[in-house]
Amino acid sequence: EIYSKRLSSPQWKLSDFDIGTPLGRGKFGRVYLAREKNTKYMVALKMMFKSELVKDHMEHQVRREIEIQTHLSHPNILKLLTYFWDEKKIYLILEFAQEGELFKVLNAQPHKRFDEPTAAYYLRQVAEALRYCHSQSVIHRDIKPENLLLFSHHVIKLADFGWSVHAPSKSRNTMCGTIDYLPPEMVDSQTYNEYVDNWCLGVLCYEFLCGAPPFESSEQAETFKKIRAVMYGFKPHMSESSRNLISKLLLKVPNSRLPLTDVIGNPWIIKNSEIFTKTKLQ
C-alpha cells in the first residue's frame, strides 16, 4: 500500500513551496502563508518541531490529527492537503482561510457578537461539519470560535482535530485552553459520546449571540459549578426562537440534546440563514 501510494501521489517537499508571511502560532507550531511553486496555489504551512512535540508528549496527538483529517472530506472541514517531514520538523500543508480566525472576527464586532442571521448562518455550517464527523464516528470535542476559520463568501471550516477521538470514549487527556465549552459529563470525567459536540454547539450559539460563553466566571471552580448545574441566563436582546434552540442543546442528559439534523432544520436556523443569504451574500 505504501509503495502504491508513493507511485500515485507525489512526495511533496519544503522546496516545492515559497514561504510567505507568518499567519500566527498554532498550539504547537508556527503557521505561514505559502504558495506551491508550479500551480501558484496558496496554502497554509504549519511547521512543528519534532523536539517540541516529544517534549510535550504531543506526537500521538499530531499523529491522530493527521490520521483523522486525512480521512475526513467535507466543505466545512479544513482540509489537510498533505504532510511531510525532515530530520527536525513536521510540515502540514493545509487549506488557507482568506478571512482568518473566527474568534478574531467575533471580537472585532460591535459588542463582540454577531447578529442573528450571521450567527445562524455560521452555526448551521458548524452543525453540518459535526453531523459529517459523527457519521464517520469522530467526536471533535473542542468546538469553540478559536477552532473555526473563515473563508471567502462566509464559508466556515472546522479545524484542529488534535482533541478529536473516535466515539465513544473515556480519554483522560487534560484539555488545554478554555474550560467554558466543557459539557457536564466531561467536567465529571464520566464516559461520554458524540453528544458532547451538541452541547458545545449550544455554547457556541450563545457566544455568537452574546459575545461571551454562558457559564463564564472569574473563578474556574465557579464555571464548573455552573456547568454542572446548567446555570445560565439569556441576554435581553436574544430572540425567543434563539433561546429555544440553545435551551434544547444545553441539557445535562447528553442523549436528550437536540440531534444535529434537528439543529440544521431548526426554524431559527432556517429563517435566519435565509435572511443572511438574501441580505449579506448577494
Ligand SMILES: CC(C)NC(=O)[C@H]1CCC[C@H]1Nc1nc(Nc2ccc(C(=O)N(C)C3CCN(C)CC3)cc2)ncc1C(F)(F)F
Ligand atoms: C484553527 C487553528 C486552531 N488555528 C490556527 O491554526 C491559526 C494559527 C495561526 C493561523 C491560524 N491558522 C490558519 N490560518 C489561516 N488563515 C489566516 C490566519 C490569520 C490571518 C490574519 O488575521 N492575519 C494574518 C493577520 C493580518 C493582520 N495582521 C496585523 C495580524 C495577522 C489571516 C488568514 N488559514 C489556515 C490556517 C491553518 F489552520 F490551516 F493553519
